[in-house]
Structures are given as C-alpha cells and as structure tokens.
Amino acid sequence: MPSEKHVAVCAFPFGSHPWVLANLVGKLAAAALDVRFSFLSTAKSNHVVFPPQSRATLIPSNLRVYDIGDGSPAGYPEAAGDPRDQADLFLQAASANFQAGVDTAEQDAGRKVSLLLADGLLPVVACEKAEKMHVPWVAFWISAPHSLSMHVYADLIHQLSRDATDEEKTLDMIPGLSLMRMGDLPEELVMDPNMSVSCRMLRDLGNVIPRAAAVLMNSFVEMDPEPLTADLKSKFNILLHLGMLTLVPSSPPSLPASDETGCLTWLESRDPQTVVYISFGSGPLSSPPLDEIRSLAEALESTRTPFLWSLTDRQKAQCLPGGFEERTSAYGRIVPWAPQRGVLGHPACVAFVTHCGYNSVYESMAAGVPMIGRPVAVDQRICGKMVEEVWGIGVRVERGVLTESGMVKALDAVMRSEEGKVMRKKAGELRRRLAELAGPGGTAEADFKTVVEFISTS
Ligand SMILES: O=c1ccn([C@@H]2O[C@H](COP(=O)(O)OP(=O)(O)O[C@H]3O[C@H](CO)[C@@H](O)[C@H](O)[C@H]3O)[C@@H](O)[C@H]2O)c(=O)[nH]1
Numbered sequence: 001m002p003s004e005k006h007v008a009v010c011a012f013p014f015g016s017h018p019w020v021l022a023n024l025v026g027k028l029a030a031a032a033l034d035v036r037f038s039f040l041s042t043a044k045s046n047h048v049v050f051p052p053q054s055r056a057t058l059i060p061s062n063l064r065v066y067d068i069g070d071g072s073p074a075g076y077p078e079a080a081g082d083p084r085d086q087a088d089l090f091l092q093a094a095s096a097n098f099q100a101g102v103d104t105a106e107q108d109a110g111r112k113v114s115l116l117l118a119d120g121l122l123p124v125v126a127c128e129k130a131e132k133m134h135v136p137w138v139a140f141w142i143s144a145p146h147s148l149s150m151h152v153y154a155d156l157i158h159q160l161s162r163d164a165t166d167e168e169k170t171l172d173m174i175p176g177l178s179l180m181r182m183g184d185l186p187e188e189l190v191m192d193p194n195m196s197v198s199c200r201m202l203r204d205l206g207n208v209i210p211r212a213a214a215v216l217m218n219s220f221v222e223m224d225p226e227p228l229t230a231d232l233k234s235k236f237n238i239l240l241h242l243g244m245l246t247l248v249p250s251s252p253p254s255l256p257a258s259d260e261t262g263c264l265t266w267l268e269s270r271d272p273q274t275v276v277y278i279s280f281g282s283g284p285l286s287s288p289p290l291d292e293i294r295s296l297a298e299a300l301e302s303t304r305t306p307f308l309w310s311l312t313d314r315q316k317a318q319c320l321p322g323g324f325e326e327r328t329s330a331y332g333r334i335v336p337w338a339p340q341r342g343v344l345g346h347p348a349c350v351a352f353v354t355h356c357g358y359n360s361v362y363e364s365m366a367a368g369v370p371m372i373g374r375p376v377a378v379d380q381r382i383c384g385k386m387v388e389e390v391w392g393i394g395v396r397v398e399r400g401v402l403t404e405s406g407m408v409k410a411l412d413a414v415m416r417s418e419e420g421k422v423m424r425k426k427a428g429e430l431r432r433r434l435a436e437l438a439g440p441g442g443t444a445e446a447d448f449k450t451v452v453e454f455i456s457t458s
Contacts, residue, residue, distance in 0.1 A: 003034035003035055003456065004111050004112075004114065005032075005034070005035040005036065005111075005114045005115070005455065005456060005458075006035070006036045006037075006038065006105070006106070006109055006111040006112060006113050006114050006115075007028075007035060007036070007037050007038070007113070007114070007115045007116075007117050007455055008038050008040060008098075008101070008102050008105060008113040008115075008116050008117070009021065009025050009037060009038065009039045009040060009116075009117045009118075010040055010094075010098050010116060010117070010118040010119060010122055010125065010126055010129075011039065011040060011041035011045065011119055012119035012121045012122055013041045013042040013044070013045035013070070013090065014045075014086070014087055014090075014283060015281065015282050015283040015285070015286075015357075016142070016246070016281070016282045016357065016359050017119055017121070017142055018041050018045045018046075018048075018049045019049055019246075019282075020142045020218060020245045020246055020359065021039075021119055021140060021142065021245075022039065022049045022050065023245040023246065023248055024140060024216075024218075024242065024245050025037050025039055025063060025117070026059075026060065026063065027245075027248060027448070028451065028452060028455065029060040029062050029063040030060055031448070031452045032062075032452050032455055032456050033060075033062055034062070034456075035062060035455055035456055036062050036064070036109045036111055037062060037063045037064070038064050038066055038101070038102075038105035038108075038109065038113070039063065039064070039065045039066065040066050040068050040098055040101035040102070040105070041065075041066075041067070041068065042067065042068060042069070042070040042090070043067035043070070044070065046065050046066075046067055050065045064105065064108065064109070066101045066104055066105055067101075068097040068098060068100060068101040069093060069096075069097040069100070070086070070089065070090055070093075070097075071089035071090045071091070071092055071093035071094070071097065072086070072089050073089075087198050088196050088197045088198050091125075091197045091198055091201055092197050094122065094125045095125050095128060095129065098125060098129060099129065102129070102133075113133060113135060114135055114458060115135055115136050115137070115138065115213075115455060115458050116129060116130045116133070116135060116136075116137040116138070117137070117138045117140060117455075118137060118138070118139055118140070119139075119140060119142065120139045120140055120141035120142060120143070120148065120205075120209065120215070121142075121201070121202070121205065122139075122201075123137075123139050123205055123208040123209045123211075123212060124201050124204050124205065124208050126139065126212075127208050127211050127212070135458075136213035136458050137212055137213060138212055138213055138214045138215070138216060138451075138454075138455075139209055139212040139214075139215050139216070140215075140216045140218065141215060141216065141217050141218060142218045142245075142358070142359075143218075143358050143378065143379045144219075144358045144379040144382050144383055144386075145217055145219050145224045145228060145229075145232070146176070146177060146180065146225075146228065146379070146382045147186055147378070147379040147382060148209075148215075148217075148232065149174060149175070149176060149177060149228050149231065149232060150171075150174070150177070150180075150185060150186065150189055150206075151189070151202070151205045151206035151209070152206040152209070152210070152232070152235060153174050153206065154189055154203055154205070154206040154207075155206075155207075156173070156174070157171070157174075157185060157189055157190070158189070158190065158193075158203075160182070161182060161185070161189075161190040166182065167181060167182050167183030168181050168182070168183065169181060169182045171184075171185075174231075175227040175228055175230065175231035176224075176225035176226070176227040176228025176229070176231060177225075177228065179385065179389065179390065180382060180385065183381070184381040184382055184385055185381075186377070186378045186379055186381075186382075187377065187378075188202045188203075188378070189202070189203075209236070210235050210236055210237075212236065212237065213237055213238065213454075213458070214236070214237060214238035214239070214240060214451070214454060215232070215236045215237075215238070215239050215240075216240050216241075216242055216447075216451060217239065217240065217241045217242065218242065218243075218244060218245050218246075218358075219241055219242075219243070219244065220241060220243050220244065220434070220437045220438075220442075220443070220444055221241035221443055221444075221447075222433075222437055222443065223434075223437070224241075229241075238454075240447040240448075240450055240451055241443060241444060241447050242444055242447055242448050242451065243437065243438050243442070243444030243445075243448075244359070244362045244366070244434075244438075246341075246359040246362060246363060247341075247362065247363070247366050247434070247438060248438075258339060259339045259342065260337070261335035261336065261337055261338060262335075263308055263333070263335055263338045263339060263342070263343055264339065264342050264343070264346065266308065266333050267308065267343065267346045267348040267349070268348075270306060270348040271348065272347045272348055273347070273348070273349075273350045274306050274348060274350055275306045275307060275308055275346075275348045275349055275350060276300070276305055276306065276307045276308075276349075276350060276351045276352070276353060276372075276411065276415075277307070277308050277309075277310075277338070277340075277343050277344060277349050277351070277352050277353070277369075278296070278307060278308070278309040278310065278311070278352075278353040278354075279309075279310035279338065279340060279352075279353075279354060279355075279360065280354070280355040280374075280376065281354075281355050281357045281360065282357075285376075285377055286355040286357060286376045286377055286378075286380065287315065287355070287376065288355070288374050288376055288401075288402055290315070290318055290319035291319070292374070292401060292402035292403075293311075293315060293319040293320070293402070294319045294320065294321060295402050295403050295404045295407060296353070296402050296404075296407055297319075297320050297321055297324050298321065298404040299404045299405075299407035299408050299411065300328065300332065300407075301321075301324065301327065301328055302404065302408065303408055303411060304331060305331075305411055305415075306331040306332060307328075307331070307332045307333070308332070308333050308335070308338065308343060308349075309332065309333070309334045309335070310335055310336070310337060310338040310340070311334050311335075311336070312336050313336055316334060340360070340363060341363050341366075341367070344363055344364055344366075344367035344369050345366075345367045349367070349369055350369070350414075350415055351369060351370055351371065351372060351411070351414045351415055352364045352369050352370070352371045352372070352394075353371075353372045353374070354371050354372070354373055354374070355373075355374060355375060355376045355377075355380050356371070356373040356374075356375045356380040356381075356383040356384040356387060356396075357380060357383070358379055358383055361383045361386070361387055362434070364393075364394075364427075365391070365393065365427065365430045365431065365434060366431055366434045366435075367431065368424070368427045368428040368430070368431035369427060370393050370394045370414050370420065370423040370424055370427050371387050371393065371394030371395075371414075372394060372395060372396075372397065372407075372410045372411070372414055373387055373388065373394055373395070373396040373397065374396070374397045374400070374401075374402050375396065375400070384396045391426065391430060392422065392423060392426045393423050393426050393427040393430060394414065394423060395410050395413055395414060395423075397410055398410075
C-alpha cells in the first residue's frame with residue numbers, strides 16, 4: 001500500500017537557517033521516497049534556497065516548495081526594514097501563515113500532514129500547530145548545541161543575569177557549559193522577554209522544545225561536550241545528531257554553492273596558502289560595525305595581505321576607505337557573494353576572518369583552515385570560544401573588536417608564527433576527524449536512518 005505520510009516543514013527564513021533545513025529535507029526526501037515533504041517558507045527565501053530555474057529538474061519529486069506570507073503589512077518597504085523587525089513581523093504572523101501553507105499543501109498532495117518538522121527557533125508555533133492538528137512535531141536545532149542548552153536553562157540564566165552583572169561569571173551550574181561565561185551568552189537570553197515578539201519566542205523556546213517528539217541536532221555528537229549531550233538527552237523525548245548538514249552537498253544546489261562571482265577562478269591564479277578569506281555570514285545582523293570593517297581594510301592594505309572578501313555592495317560603499325578597491329586590486333578581490341565552502345577548500349586559502357557563525361566555523365574546520373574570529377551576535381561568542389580555547393584552531397581579535405593593529409597581530413599569529421603552524425596542524429587533524437565522522441558507519445548516519453524510520457512510520 002502506498003504511504004500516506006506527509007511532512008510539513010516549517011522554515012525560519014533568515015540567515016543560513018533555510019539552507020541548512022533544505023539540506024536536511026533534500027536528504028530525507030531522497031531517503032524516504034514514498035513520503036511527501038512540503039517545504040513552507042517565505043517567497044524571498046524560497047527563491048534563493050530553491051532557485052526557480054532548478055526546481056523542476058533538481059528537486060526530488062516528493063519534495064514541494066510552498067511560499068507563505070512574510071508578515072509584512074501591504075506596501076511595507078522591504079529594504080527600509082531593520083532585519084530584526086522583519087523577523088518580528090514574520091513571527092507575529094507565523095501561526096496563520098504556516099496554517100495557510102499547510103492547507104494548500106494538503107490540498108495539493110491529497111494527503112493530510114502526518115508530522116511537522118520545524119526549525120528549532122520555531123517550537124512555539126510548531127507545538128501549537130501540531131497539537132491542533134493532532135500530529136507529532138520534530139524540532140531541528142541548527143545553531144551551536146551549547147546555545148540550545150542555554151535556552152533550556154533560560155529561566156536560571158535570566159535570574160543569574162539579574163543577580164550578577166559580572167561578565168566573567170562562569171556557567172558551570174549548567175552541564176557542559178563550564179567553559180562559558182555570562183559574557184558569552186546570546187544577548188536575547190538576557191534581554192527583557194517583553195521587548196519584542198522575537199525575544200518572547202526565544203525566551204519561551206527552552207520551555208516548549210522538550211515537548212517535541214524528537215529534537216534533531218545539526219552537529220556530530222562526538223564534537224559536543226558529553227555532559228551537555230547527556231543533559232539534553234535526559235530532557236528530551238528523543239535526541240538525535242545528524243552531523244553538520246552544511247557539509248553535505250546541497251540538494252538542490254542553491255546560491256551558497258554557485259560561483260557566479262568568479263572567486264574560484266580568481267583563486268586559481270594565486271599561490272597556495274596565501275589568501276585570507278573574509279566573510280561575516282549570510283545576513284546583515286552579523287556584520288561588525290562599519291568603522292571596524294574600515295579598520296580591517298586598513299590592516300589588509302598596510303600588510304599587503306592577499307584577500308578575498310565577501311562584502312555587500314552597500315557595505316562596500318559605506319565603509320571602505322576611498323580608493324581601497326583600486327589600490328588593492330593587484331592582490332585582493334571583493335565580491336558580494338562567494339561560494340564559501342569551495343573557497344575555504346581551495347589550496348590558496350590560508351585563513352578565514354569570520355563572525356564565527358556556527359556553519360562557517362564548521363566549514364572552515366572541514367577545510368582545515370584556521371580562523372580569526374570577530375563574534376558579533378547570538379551564538380557566535382560561544383563558537384569563537386570553542387575555536388580558540390577548545391579546538392585551538394584560531395584566535396579571536398583583541399578585546400573582541402577589529403582594530404588595524406589588532407588585525408595585523410592576528411594575521412601575523414595565524415599566517416606567520418609558530419602558533420599559527422600549530423593551529424594549522426590541529427585544523428588538519430580536525431578536518432580528517434570530521435571526514436571520518438561524516439562517513440559511512442558513523443553515528444550521524446545511524447541517527448539519520450532513525451529519523452527516516454521515524455518519519456516513515458509516525
Ligand atoms: O559569501 C558568502 C557568505 C556566506 N556563505 C554561507 O552562508 C552561511 C553562513 O552561515 P553561518 O556561519 O551559520 O552564519 P549566519 O548566516 O550569520 O547564521 C546565523 O545562523 C547560524 C545558525 O543558527 C548562527 O550560528 C549564526 O551565528 C547566525 O548569524 C555558510 O554556510 C556560508 O558558507 C556563502 O556561501 N557565501
């Protein structure tokens with residue numbers, strides 16, 4: 001008898017989140033061919049993640065993409081909106097908009113939805129919807145695992161942050177987080193939850209997520225602190241680790257992989273181990289302040305360091321010193337978008353200046369490239385700390401701020417010093433370790449099979 005299973009996938013349509021979720025869903029759709037998957041996200045995000053020209057040919061036939069509303073009032077000028085407001089608008093209308101998407105998908109498929117799979121930032125919406133529809137729901141946590149634990153302990157953390165203003169106070173009362181300090185916390189965890197819709201949702205996240213039928217992690221269990229995993233396992237119905245989904249080839253191939261800006265060709269013309277790659281993630285919220293971008297440019301120019309920089313045209317116009325691009329054109333290149341995994345994996349790439357986004361850190365590690373970190377927001381301070389203090393594969397910029405002199409020192413440390421050689425060696429070891437973990441017979445593969453089984457039978 002043909003399967004009647006139908007999974008509705010609820011995406012959080014900002015930053016790298018929808019790509020990573022799409023990677024997971026593409027992989028699941030290929031493994032569970034008789035299950036129907038309906039991917040629900042905003043038109044803007046779907047356009048990038050599933051480019052219309054590739055939809056007919058590259059998406060598995062059991063995966064369909066549906067556009068839902070983004071919550072903006074009619075006539076709202078998108079470019080004028082602060083990205084935080086856009087997230088608030090989206091979240092405010094998310095319940096109604098996902099419902100409309102589910103209704104369309106059910107009609108289209110001629111099957112009722114049997115399971116909801118939601119981005120881990122959307123448990124409040126997913127839980128409410130799933131309970132109304134009488135179906136199970138599964139959360140996929142895309143950010144650093146430490147940050148999930150911090151959300152689970154949000155009430156305790158909020159209490160601590162009110163009692164202690166000391167940024168250096170450790171979080172050793174939370175299993176697996178003894179290395180972390182109050183100052184490493186994502187800021188939304190210490191903000192007043194009533195400040196915005198996003199703050200409220202994020203504050204409630206940790207209380208709701210244990211109600212999921214399963215929590216899927218975008219991580220290798222072997223890379224996470226054991227006490228953290230054990231503690232989360234004790235709190236969730238099922239906890240599974242699927243490996244880093246950003247490291248599997250994207251299905252369908254979407255914007256992150258395309259080399260329309262010619263970066264890989266340019267790298268071919270450079271000597272091995274000479275080019276510093278710079279990117280502060282996929283969205284404006286993770287970019288350092290404009291004056292710091294300028295200091296970084298000054299450091300590159302004063303040291304004549306070859307560079308490839310993913311920088312939007314807007315930022316380029318706003319913050320680079322006058323004439324910078326022309327003066328550095330013999331050894332540097334600026335593009336609005338780079339195929340990051342390909343760039344990091346190119347033999348010319350020697351170091352990565354990054355905001356320490358979780359996916360970027362793992363992409364760099366998987367390529368064996370050491371990092372210079374300038375964490376900006378959310379889980380980036382956690383990832384920066386792991387890079388420098390736990391894995392020893394990079395440094396964070398002095399006092400957490402990009403200055404010309406600090407950047408020159410960091411470039412020296414990573415590219416030219418003995419310390420840099422050690423980082424490169426450790427990065428190489430971790431590259432091999434990740435390849436092993438992602439390979440056949442690993443725990444990630446076993447957990448993925450469990451998810452396929454769960455989806456096919458729930
Ligand atoms: O020119 C570019 C710039 C970025 N990327 C890709 O964009 C993604 C960036 O992901 P990530 O490093 O996770 O950063 P953000 O997009 O900023 O992700 C947000 O979401 C992550 C997961 O929750 C968090 O870890 C980050 O802190 C948060 O800013 C990566 O896959 C990159 O390969 C490119 O391919 N080309």
